[in-house]
Every structure is written in structure tokens, then in C-alpha cells.
Amino acid sequence: TKDPWWDPGRGCVMNGKNSAESNMRSYLALSHISFLLHLCVTPQLSINAFDYNCHVDLIKLLKQEGELFRLRKARQKMSELFPLTEEIWLDWLKDEIRLTEEEPNREKVYELFERAVKDYICPDIWLEYAQYSIGGMGSPGGIDRVRSIFERAVTAVGLHMTKGQMVWEAYREFENAILSTMVAETPKLAEYQAYIDFELKEGDPARIQITFERALSENCLVPDMWAKYTIYLDRQLKFKDLVLSTHERAVRNCPWTMGLWKSYLLALERHGADHQTVSDVFEKALNAGFIQATDYVEIWQAYLDYLRRRVDFKSSKELEELRAAFSRSLDYMKHDVEERFGESGDPSCIIMQIWARIEALHCKNMQKARELWDSIMTKGNAKYANMWLEYYNLERSYGDSIHCRKALHRAVQCTSDYPEHVCDVLLSFERVEGSLEDWDFAVQKTETRLNRINEQRAKAAEKEANLARQEDERAEQRRKAKVEKKAQKKVQKGTRAGEKRKAEQDDYQDEWNEDAGEIDCLWTSPQGNEDNPELRNDNSSVFVSNLAYTLEEPEAKLRTLFETCGPIKQIRPIFTGKGSFRGYGYVQFESPVSVPEALKLDRRDVEGRPVFVSPCVDKNKNPDFKVFKYNTMMEKHKIFISGLPFSCTKEQLAEICKNHGTVKEVRLVTYRSGKPKGLAYVEFADETQASQAVLKLDGIEVEGNKISVAISNPPRRNATDKPGSSRPTGDAMPRQVYGARGKGRTQLSMLPRSLHRQSAPAGKVENGSAADGEPASAAGNAAGEPKQLSNSDFAKMLLNM
Structure with missing residues (x-):
């Protein structure tokens, strides 16, 4: 302590001599400090661990010496015994922050801050805590942690008179910075x-x-x-x-x-609002240029409802205005709307029905109501049972039994969609109100009408069955001709037996249905030495076909496609003798429960082609084994769309249809190559939505193509005759009459296009029944038999296809 370079208050003091001497003296000074720690402070703490001043002195000396790790232990020991002051905590926290800058774990510093804020209410510590947490806001949940710390800080020290505002200012600046990043773009x-x-x-x-x-x-x-x-x-x-x-x-x-x-x-x-204002707004609406004819019907209904609500039916002024508005709406629909859109926006005459009900209910004017209904029926609605029953219910409520009976008799005579229903209503009416003569007349009339309709249906079904049988026979002849031709060609070229089996496989593929998607066959495997019989007959396997011949690594592609269905035991793609892929193969699962899941992947797109997935069935034992995948009855909750542009996607079609109801599924029809056919099926949540979609979408343009829309009514197809069975004749149950789209291509069993010209065109079909009472299909000629074709005729047709 007597050295000129040592000052007990300031430590080492350099006296201006050379640097070597200064370094030596610094080293000696530090040695003195270390000596003092061991000589004075440490023994004192070992005697009395609760000596607060000794802890403070030890921390100061260690900090001057730069012994950070010993300093950490000293602070830790003191914090276990005493609450630390704000200055000691801040020094400790800053040192720990520097020590953990290169460490990936920040949680140690967070734990230290949590200990610090519990000793005293210190705004500076809370502010340091919040600012440190901002540095970790980039980690998962970092922003939420910063907000949580700021919220705790303003709760703890936000009311501090001198320093509380610093925490608030820091919190506000943080939120402003976050907001600026969120609204940087619109x-x-x-x-x-x-x-x-x-x-x-x-x-x-x-x-x-x-x-x-x-x-x-x-x-x-x-x-x-x-x-x-x-x-x-x-x-x-x-x-x-x-x-x-x-x-x-x-x-x-x-x-x-x-x-x-x-x-x-x-x-x-x-x-x-006053009446003139409402009327002016309505006139503006009529000139707004709606995009659909049905929009004008709805806006007229809204205005007519308004006029009806303001009518006091005891006064003639408002009533005459309402009647004039009804009359004007009908003229507007007939001239303006039909001329602009080329179709009636109100085919069911909803506005006239409302007018008739108002005249009957409020005005007690059944004569006017009957005149309106006569006009409704003359606009093409007389063939619908529901329209007659609506009129009948109006007569039951406000008319008399004479007009009720007359309406039902006309309904029986005119209805073509559901004649059985109106016949039942007529008989029920006569049971309640008719005399014996009325009953007898009603029974006779309904029986005559139903017998005539059943005869028409039977004739249509018989001709349909004959035509389908002829088509099947022609398809069989065509198939045999192709097989013989290809077999002869292969023999002449000296091909191997394996290549002959490939030709047979091609023939089977030609037989597979590539229709619009209504009917789907269970695809079966071809026979050949290269196929594994265990895979073909195993109920844990599926047969996969219609893959591209150029598909690279087919086994890997099939594994990727089917691995979600369950554990796979074996995948066997089939190759030719030259090593090229044949476009089909087998997938065997470890359990049969995976097969139903695999079948759901049928028609899944694989590199631009729909892949066909079917159970493995031995075709030698089940040559005619086919099922219908899709429903062949009328599907009132689905619509069929034709005329779509080939570029239309499922997403675009769903976007078009979603405004008319809840779209559950969209299915685009494609060829086996994956190319679109311009056809689609859209499934809605219920029948009402599908009907509205037909009304609003039929005839609109999609990318320049005018589309046609109808309720899905897939035609049935004759099943192949089983051994020991015969084709149905005219005495059998009548088949389903074709729907509004006529006969679909799904009913042609591989019939060449040339054969279509051999048959007379089908009659016009409306609402599932033939027009003017004629059946919906026609025979090939007057005798009902097609022209017999020779082998050369078939060869010419094949060359022209």
C-alpha cells in the first residue's frame, strides 16, 4: 500500500513511466485484489453468510477483476439470501444478456427477469425486460410474449409517478411498429x-x-x-x-x-318512404340491366308485394293500381325480357299465380282467377301435374265443387309427367263429394287414360330393348372382326405369343366404356403367363389400368397413389417382352379392408390421364361381370351440363354454380386419355337448388360457349344376357323412358358411329315422355330390323372411324 502507484481509493495509478512498468503494476494491482478477496472478504462470509456488506463488496471486487463466472455465483448466492437492489439486478441482467448473446437459449435470461421483478417494483427492470423480449419476437409466439410482458409491466408500474410513462411509451411504440408492418399493403x-x-x-x-x-x-x-x-x-x-x-x-x-x-x-x-320514391327506385331497377331473365321476375315480385301491402281492398284506387301493375308486369315479361334474353323469365307463370290468388282471396273474384289460370295452362303448363293441382287447390279453397271436378278431369286428360297422381286425386275427390255416377265416370276415365299411357310406355320399352339388343350384336360382330384381323396380322409377322396377348388386351380395352361417366364397368385383368393368378383372384388386390404407356417408374407412381389406402404387400406393373410398360398392373394390399379405399381412387388423374381402378375378377369365370357405378335413375339433386369449353376446370365450374346453391361435387367428363368432353355433372345439396340452377344457367355463355343444362337423368342400359336367360320382350316390365336429353351415349355398347345412320332419329322427348304420345325411340326401319352388314361392310366402317 506504500507503493507510489497504488491508491487505496482508486486502485492502480500509473506514474508516467514506460508501458512495461505500467503493465507490471496493473498485474500486481489485480494480484492485490485477488489477495484481498481471499484474505478479507471470503473468510468473513464463511464466518457470517448473512453479512450484506460483504456480499456487496465481493460482487464489486469480482466485477472489477472481470471474473464473470465467479461473479454469477456470488450474485446467485446473495439473491438466495437477500432481495437485490435495482442497481444490482440491472448490472446482473446486463452481464447475463452479454453472456447469452451467443447462446441459442434465451430462457435463462427470461427466468432471471422473472426473479428480478419479484423483489421490488422497479420500472427500469420492467422496461429492460420488455425491451429484451422484443429481441425474441421473431421466434414462435414471440409477439404474444412481448405483449404479455408489456401488459404485466403497465399493470405493475404503469402508475409510477416519474417512470411509469416510459413503459407506456415503449408499449405504444412497439404496437405502432407492429401495425406499420401489417398495413404496409392493402x-x-x-x-x-x-x-x-x-x-x-x-x-x-x-x-x-x-x-x-x-x-x-x-x-x-x-x-x-x-x-x-x-x-x-x-x-x-x-x-x-x-x-x-x-x-x-x-x-x-x-x-x-x-x-x-x-x-x-x-x-x-x-x-x-313515400310512394313516389319507391316507384322511382323500382323504375331505375328495371333499367339497371340485369344479367338474367329471372332477375326481372324477382324485382317485379318485390314491387308487386309492396303494392299489395299498401292496398286497402275496400278502396278501389290502390287496387286498380295493383291490377295495372300486374298487367304491366306480364307485358314486360312477354316483350322486353323475352326479346332480350330469348326466353321467358317466368315459365311457371309465378306472377300470374300470385295475381290469381289475390283475386280469389282478397277480391272474391273467382271469375278473374279462372281466366288467369286458363292463360297459365295455355302457355305450355297443361302437361304438368303440379300446375293442375295448384289450380285445383285454389278452387277447393275459394271456388266450388263443379269447377274442382272440371279441373281434375282436364288434368287427367292433359297431364303427361305424373298422370297417376292426378288420377288418384280425382278418385279421392269423388269419394268425398261425388255421386255414384260421378264415381263410375271418374273410374272409367282414369282407367282408360292409364291403360293408354301404359301401352305407350310398353311399346317404347320394347323398341328400346330391341334397339339395344341390335346394338350389342353389332358391337360383338365388330369386336370379333377386329380380333380376327389383328390375329391374322400378328401371325403373318411371326409375333410371339406374348404380343398376341397384348392384342387381346387392346381388344378388351376397346370394349371398356368411355362414356360420359354415367356407367362404369368393373375392369378385369387380361390373361397371360406374365400375370400372377394370385393377384387376379386375391380379394386384397385391385386391377389398375388406363395408365400411359410412357409412364416412368410405374411401380413408384402406383405406390405413391395407393399408399394412403393401407399397407401394400406387392405392386406388379405389367411389361411386354421388350420391357415397355403395358399401361396396367396389380396392387396387392396386406388386408382386404384396403380395397374399398383403393376403389375410391377410380378416375384419379395420373399425369393427365384418368386411372381406372377395379376389383380383380377372373374374366374367364365371369365374362359378363359388370356393375353400374353411377346411378341410372333420375337424380333430381344433380344437373347435367353440356357444351362447356374444353378449357373449363372444376374450380371455374364450381364458381359458376355456387351462386345458385350449395355445390357438393363437380365431375368433369373426360376421355380415357384425360382430354375433356365438354360435359359435366354438378351435385347440389337438394332438388330445389338443382332446379334453380337449371333455370338460371341453361343457355348462358361460358368463355364464348353456350351451355345446355338439365336435371341429371342417366338412361338405363340392358345388362348382357346371362346363360340360361333371355332378353325381355314386350310382356316384360317396361324400361325407363328417356329423359329430356334423349338417349345418352352411355347406352351404346361400343356401337360404331356409322351404325347410328342406320336407325331413324328418335322422336322429340319432353319431360321424360315422348311428344304427342309417341315413344321416345324409333326402330331401324319399317320392319323394326336393321340392315344386315357383311364383313366387308364392317371393314369399311372401321377404316372410316
């Missing part, structure tokens, strides 16, 4: 919709309104967004000025959307 429509749904659940009107306004300022041409906003205002806020102004903005931004005009008319009526 939110998309889907993000706005999710935001709106969130705010609707929270229920704050001010936040909901401003969110809608923000979304609409950037998506002003989205009708669904306007509709959602106006519905919220109509049902929740209900402020007149706000509601009506928003409706007006909606129709100005999206004038082509009928639903917005309809909602606007209802809102005007709901808030007591």
Missing part, C-alpha cells in the same frame, strides 16, 4: 371478410361500421360485401338516414345485382 378481400366476421362477433357497432366502410372503399364492386353490410344495418342499427344512404350507394356501385335493388325497395318501405 388487405385483400378475404382478409377483410375475416376481419368483419370477427368484429360482428364482438358486436361493437362503431368498429363494425368503420370496418365495412374500409373494406368497401377498396372493394366497391363486390355485391356480396354490400349485401352483408346492408343486412347488418337493416337488422341491427336501423337508423333511417344511414340505412337508406347505404342502400343507395350499394345500387350505384353494383347496379347489375338484383338482390341489392330488392333490399333497397324493402328498406324504403320499412322506413316509410
Whole structure:
């Protein structure tokens, strides 16, 4: 301590001599410190571990010496015995932060901060804690952790008089930084919709309104967004000025959307707008240029409903205005709508039906109601049973039994879709109100009508069966001719037996149905020495075909396709003698329960081709074993679309159809090569949605192609005759009459196109029945038999295909 370079208060003091001497003196000074630690402080702590000042001195000396790891132990020991001051904690935390900068684990520092904030209420420690956590916000859950620490900090020290505002300022700056990254680019429509749904659940009107306004300022041409906003205002806020102004903005931004005009008319009526204002808005709607004929029917219905609600049926002024509006709507539908769209927007005459009910119910004017129904029936509705029953119910409610009986007799005579139903209603009516003569006359008339209809159906079914049998025979002849021709060609070239089996396999593939998707056969394996009989007959295997011959690594591709169905035991793709892939193979699973899952992958796209998956069936033992995969009865919840552009995808078609109901499935029909046919089937949630889709989609243009839409009514197909069985004759049960699309190609069993010309065209079919009472199919000639063809004729046809 007497050395000139040592000061007890300041430690080492250099006296200006050379650097070597200074370094030596520094080293000696540090040695003195270490000596003092061992000589003074450490023995004292060993005597009294609760000497607070000794702990503080030891920490100061170790920090001056730079012994960070010993310093950590000293601080740890002191914190176990005493709460540490803010200065000691901050020094410790900063040292630990420096030590863990290169360590991947930040959790040790978080644990130390948690211990620090428990000793005293220290704003600086909380601020340091929050700022340190910001450095880890990039890790999973990092932002949530920062927010949680800031929330705890403002709760603990936010009210501190001198330093609490620092925590608040830091919290605000953090949230501003996060917000700036979130709104750096304009939110998309889907993000706005999710935001709106969130705010609707929270229920704050001010936040909901401003969110809608923000979304609409950037998506002003989205009708669904306007509709959602106006519905919220109509049902929740209900402020007149706000509601009506928003409706007006909606129709100005999206004038082509009928639903917005309809909602606007209802809102005007709901808030007591004057009659002239409502009428002016309706006239603007008529000139808005809707895209569908049915839109004009709906807007007229909305306006007519408004006029009906304001009528006092004891006064003639409003009633005459209502009748004039009904009359004008019919003229508008007949001239303006039909001339513009080429079709009637109201084929079922809904507006006239409403007018008739109003005349019968409110005006007690059955004469006018009957005149309206006569007009409805003359517009092509007399063949529908439901239209006659609607008129009959009106007569039952407001008319008399004489007109009820007359309506039912006309229904029995005219109905062509469900004549049995109207016959039952007539007989039930006569049971309740008719005399014996009335009953006898009704029975005679219904029996005569039903007998005539059954005869027509039987004739149509018989001719259909004959035609199908002729088609099957021609297909068989064509198949045999091709087999013989190919066999002769192979023999002449001296091909091996394996290549001959390939020709037979090609013949089987030619027989497979490539129809629009209504009917599907169980694909069977070809016979050959290279096939494994255990795979063909195993109930744990499936047969896979229609793969591309150029498919690389077919075994790996098949494994990838079927590995989700269950554990695979063996995959066997079939190759030719030259090593080229034949386009089919077998997949054997470890358990039969995997087979149903594998069959669900039928028609799955593999490199642009639909792959065919079927059970393994020995064709020698089951030569005619086929099943229908798809329903062959009328599917009222599905629609059939034809005329689609080949570029149309499932997603595009689903987008077109979703506005008319809930789309459950979309199936595009393709050839075996994967090329589209321009046909599709769309399944809706129920029959009503499918019917609406037919009305609104039939005849519209998709990418320049005018499409045709109808209810799915796949025709049946005669099953191949089994041994010991015979074809059905005219005495058998009548087959299903073709639907509105006529006879589908799915009923042709590989019939060459040339043979289509041998048969007379089928008669016009309407609603599943032949027009004018004729059957829906025609025979090949007057004698009902096709022209017999020779082998040379078949050869010419094959060359022309």
C-alpha cells in the first residue's frame, strides 16, 4: 500500500513511466485484489453468510477483476439470501444478456427477469425486460410474449409517478411498429371478410361500421360485401338516414345485382318512404340491366308485394293500381325480357299465380282467377301435374265443387309427367263429394287414360330393348372382326405369343366404356403367363389400368397413389417382352379392408390421364361381370351440363354454380386419355337448388360457349344376357323412358358411329315422355330390323372411324 502507484481509493495509478512498468503494476494491482478477496472478504462470509456488506463488496471486487463466472455465483448466492437492489439486478441482467448473446437459449435470461421483478417494483427492470423480449419476437409466439410482458409491466408500474410513462411509451411504440408492418399493403378481400366476421362477433357497432366502410372503399364492386353490410344495418342499427344512404350507394356501385335493388325497395318501405320514391327506385331497377331473365321476375315480385301491402281492398284506387301493375308486369315479361334474353323469365307463370290468388282471396273474384289460370295452362303448363293441382287447390279453397271436378278431369286428360297422381286425386275427390255416377265416370276415365299411357310406355320399352339388343350384336360382330384381323396380322409377322396377348388386351380395352361417366364397368385383368393368378383372384388386390404407356417408374407412381389406402404387400406393373410398360398392373394390399379405399381412387388423374381402378375378377369365370357405378335413375339433386369449353376446370365450374346453391361435387367428363368432353355433372345439396340452377344457367355463355343444362337423368342400359336367360320382350316390365336429353351415349355398347345412320332419329322427348304420345325411340326401319352388314361392310366402317 506504500507503493507510489497504488491508491487505496482508486486502485492502480500509473506514474508516467514506460508501458512495461505500467503493465507490471496493473498485474500486481489485480494480484492485490485477488489477495484481498481471499484474505478479507471470503473468510468473513464463511464466518457470517448473512453479512450484506460483504456480499456487496465481493460482487464489486469480482466485477472489477472481470471474473464473470465467479461473479454469477456470488450474485446467485446473495439473491438466495437477500432481495437485490435495482442497481444490482440491472448490472446482473446486463452481464447475463452479454453472456447469452451467443447462446441459442434465451430462457435463462427470461427466468432471471422473472426473479428480478419479484423483489421490488422497479420500472427500469420492467422496461429492460420488455425491451429484451422484443429481441425474441421473431421466434414462435414471440409477439404474444412481448405483449404479455408489456401488459404485466403497465399493470405493475404503469402508475409510477416519474417512470411509469416510459413503459407506456415503449408499449405504444412497439404496437405502432407492429401495425406499420401489417398495413404496409392493402388487405385483400378475404382478409377483410375475416376481419368483419370477427368484429360482428364482438358486436361493437362503431368498429363494425368503420370496418365495412374500409373494406368497401377498396372493394366497391363486390355485391356480396354490400349485401352483408346492408343486412347488418337493416337488422341491427336501423337508423333511417344511414340505412337508406347505404342502400343507395350499394345500387350505384353494383347496379347489375338484383338482390341489392330488392333490399333497397324493402328498406324504403320499412322506413316509410313515400310512394313516389319507391316507384322511382323500382323504375331505375328495371333499367339497371340485369344479367338474367329471372332477375326481372324477382324485382317485379318485390314491387308487386309492396303494392299489395299498401292496398286497402275496400278502396278501389290502390287496387286498380295493383291490377295495372300486374298487367304491366306480364307485358314486360312477354316483350322486353323475352326479346332480350330469348326466353321467358317466368315459365311457371309465378306472377300470374300470385295475381290469381289475390283475386280469389282478397277480391272474391273467382271469375278473374279462372281466366288467369286458363292463360297459365295455355302457355305450355297443361302437361304438368303440379300446375293442375295448384289450380285445383285454389278452387277447393275459394271456388266450388263443379269447377274442382272440371279441373281434375282436364288434368287427367292433359297431364303427361305424373298422370297417376292426378288420377288418384280425382278418385279421392269423388269419394268425398261425388255421386255414384260421378264415381263410375271418374273410374272409367282414369282407367282408360292409364291403360293408354301404359301401352305407350310398353311399346317404347320394347323398341328400346330391341334397339339395344341390335346394338350389342353389332358391337360383338365388330369386336370379333377386329380380333380376327389383328390375329391374322400378328401371325403373318411371326409375333410371339406374348404380343398376341397384348392384342387381346387392346381388344378388351376397346370394349371398356368411355362414356360420359354415367356407367362404369368393373375392369378385369387380361390373361397371360406374365400375370400372377394370385393377384387376379386375391380379394386384397385391385386391377389398375388406363395408365400411359410412357409412364416412368410405374411401380413408384402406383405406390405413391395407393399408399394412403393401407399397407401394400406387392405392386406388379405389367411389361411386354421388350420391357415397355403395358399401361396396367396389380396392387396387392396386406388386408382386404384396403380395397374399398383403393376403389375410391377410380378416375384419379395420373399425369393427365384418368386411372381406372377395379376389383380383380377372373374374366374367364365371369365374362359378363359388370356393375353400374353411377346411378341410372333420375337424380333430381344433380344437373347435367353440356357444351362447356374444353378449357373449363372444376374450380371455374364450381364458381359458376355456387351462386345458385350449395355445390357438393363437380365431375368433369373426360376421355380415357384425360382430354375433356365438354360435359359435366354438378351435385347440389337438394332438388330445389338443382332446379334453380337449371333455370338460371341453361343457355348462358361460358368463355364464348353456350351451355345446355338439365336435371341429371342417366338412361338405363340392358345388362348382357346371362346363360340360361333371355332378353325381355314386350310382356316384360317396361324400361325407363328417356329423359329430356334423349338417349345418352352411355347406352351404346361400343356401337360404331356409322351404325347410328342406320336407325331413324328418335322422336322429340319432353319431360321424360315422348311428344304427342309417341315413344321416345324409333326402330331401324319399317320392319323394326336393321340392315344386315357383311364383313366387308364392317371393314369399311372401321377404316372410316
